[in-house]
Amino acid sequence: MYVGSLFSGAGLGDIAAEALGLSHAWFCECDPYARAVLAKRWPGVPVHLDVRDIHAQNVKQVDIVIGGFPCQDISCAGPGAGITGKRSGLWSEYARILGDLRPRYAVVENVKALLGRGIDRVLGDLAEIGYDAEWDVFPAAAFGAPHLRERVILVAYPGSDRGPARAPILAPGGDLATHRQPDGPVDWNGLRLEGPRAQAAVSAHRGPVVCRVDDGGPHWLDRLRCLGNGITPPVVRWVLGRIMTAENCA
Template sequence: MGGLTIGSLFSGVGGLDMAVEQFFNARPAWFVEFDPAPSKVLAHRWPGVPNFGDVTTVDWNAVPRVDILTGGFPCQDLSLAGRRAGMRPGTRSGLWADYLAAIAAIKPRMVVIENVRGLLSGAAESDSDLEPGAGSVGDGHDGPVLRALGRVLGDLAGIGYDTRRCGLRAADAGAPHGRFRVFVVAYPQDTDSAARGEWWGAAPGSAESGRARADTCGRGGVPIADAGGPAFGEQPRGAFEEETGTNAGDRLADHGGERPDSHGREAWGEFWPAINRWGSVLRRDAPAPTRPDGRDGRHRLNPELTEWMMGWPAGHVTAPEIGLSRAEQLKACGNGVVPQQAYLALCTLLGRPA
């Protein structure tokens, strides 16, 4: 599988791509990210990999073919923190239509999608093949509302892709924050069991061919204390795992073990068990929570801490040579994906031990 390639849409700073790289032993062939700040991170971390910029202007028939498409399309109009405007044309979340067009044109062997909890409850607001006319399936007072996830799964089925989905928290992978996310994997409906074994590394067992299937993961389906979260184990090691991965699944459940730490128990107080647990997963102690770089030397939140909480390599967005402002660093962390969480979702959905 070493020759597998990834095409990344709505790439951000590559958190989801790091997990997909590790799981499939694949490499990025190209990115699609329009925001200048995260684009600097991509160029620094994956030098030489092209970035096609604005997803709405890409000719999908002209880009290099890839085996895997990844991406979390914008969540602003689905998030509980947003306007809940849905997936209408003209909304940021409506860019799902461009994601679908890419899948239909490229026909990848696997699609990996990530989004916020609002995907489960946000309304799709029509403009889907499942709603051919106003009032038919959700727009009228006499019909159920088509949710955003229903639209995504229905659209994928319409172009010949089966799906599996789950939701879990970053905390289920050991992180010291909740950050619930929905993950969807999609693959061509004619993918046979032999191909699945090649791709997924383990027989999926009770997979329901031809149907979108709800899978549980995290606390509902995988006993995290036993599985040890997304320990990379014997998977091929890349730069990401060398810096942040762990082979110590048994330590993930150890909430209280002391380790040498310049910002230890006393600095973190009641939060120490969660901080210590994540440090054990990453094998890297937490940076100082604040630093005195505010006006008149006032302490402010340290972006290096938010980067650490996201499970990214040290300096992934905060390295001075990348050139991001403090605000850009914090925004990148807020919009990003925890790779260990995504890796755990892939293990659960595709039947590989975590």
């Protein structure tokens, strides 16, 4: 299965796709440092500069489109312009691309605030192009990270392609939940941890922890920014794994 990546950043979600054996057909990212990271990690794969330039005529057809559109106007820490703001308003391009390319699946990511600041627009735009959707809030802590970092993950697919007998991709229960991957959430949809804010969570985490410092090496701030803008890879890996399982069960 081929993947097209929108708003790719440094490719954190794309690392998850690669780990599952999916092949990248193209990326789209405007930040120079992030583009350099993509070019180094996936040499030879086109990296487009602007989502407004992505059309069926100039990119390879893909099975899955993944990416989190800009959250700055949606986030509680942002200016509050909402999904029609200058940056988060690029969702309209995301929807246009899905309607143009017609992938079998799309995995859309954004901050939890989207549920009150634009999810109706997202669902309405998807409905207009004939796509159904499932969504839920996933905390990174459920996948072993030492912080809560709740994110909305939405999986969309052409409405005519899925019958009512097929189990939802993101819902608990059913065959998909029975065959849950080892790196899946430790508590399905019930995890709203206070623990990650405590020292105990940091002590239990065996991986690296990024600390904010002012005397790091070259491109330290660029790297920190890319991590801050990216999604925790195990979350995307689990969601993509569910999609692949659904495909195998069809």
